[in-house]
Amino acid sequence: MKNIVCFGEVLWDVFPTHEKIGGAPLNVALRLQSLGNQVSIISRIGEDEKGKEIEKSIIEKGINAENLQVDQELNTGIVQVSLSQNGSASYEITFPRAWDNIKIDDKAIKATQGADAFIYGSLVARDKRSKHTLYELLKLAKYKIFDVNLRAPYYNMEVLGHLMKAADFIKFNDDEILEIGQELGSESNALEQNISFIAKRTDTKSICVTRGAHGAILYYKDNFYQNKGYPIEVVDTVGAGDSFLASLTNGLIKMEDPQKTIDFACAIGAMVAGREGANPIFTPEEIQAFIKSRQ
16 A cells, blocks of 8 residues: 555536536545555645535545645635537636645645655646645655646646656646647657657656547656557546546556556546546456456
8 A cells, every 4th residue: 555645626527517526636536545545635625615525525535634724715626617529528717716725834744755656736836825835845755746737828838847847757648748848849749759858858757648549658667658548438538537647656656567557547547538527436347347348
């Protein structure tokens, strides 16, 4: 069992017909916990009913909520989610919200220092308070995993550059790495070349790029590993990348075979895309049956 801290936004995903608790760091945390890890979340909710529901849900699902701060002024986060006909999601993210105001304190410092891995994204750095807290905790973390999550207009290259250089491992999707690579001066549209370019430019040892239905490519210990994806009828893509990252992280920090790890992570990501919501529950038997049926 590994001790993992996830830092960033917790919120409500508001769909046209229903609402679900989410936020990329929380989605990652929930999947990591389901895979047998001890997981903590550092975030902030409002002093409102939606915040209380998030706290209750986190505790019920076995996530350590000691670093779930409560804001007296800002409300709990809300994101309006729209789904296209093929299930792809787009987001309208309310600003400011409680998770923009995460503060550094002794409890957050202790949790970060004691973690085997510290996972963070770029969206939480959209405002100065949470960005400052993240920057300070990154100085303390042992192993740092950066989940790039470009949501216009909430990012810029200065912040992304800082977060990439702080990371031991970076996860992009294919659009994100091409956009950032171009901004940094890459002249290639090939994923492997952009991975090598960014690894050298940021001194990052490991990089993974998801390719939607076409799987993922992993650069790990100077080697490339690929998975071509698993066919699935997409219901919605919300949380698929988060579950992929959690599954990949789980395998790599436990020193499991990189190829088997990326295969498993792609399977979990596909299974999530085939269900409604970001955090469907799967039994080990369901996962193995899914992988076996598509080999």
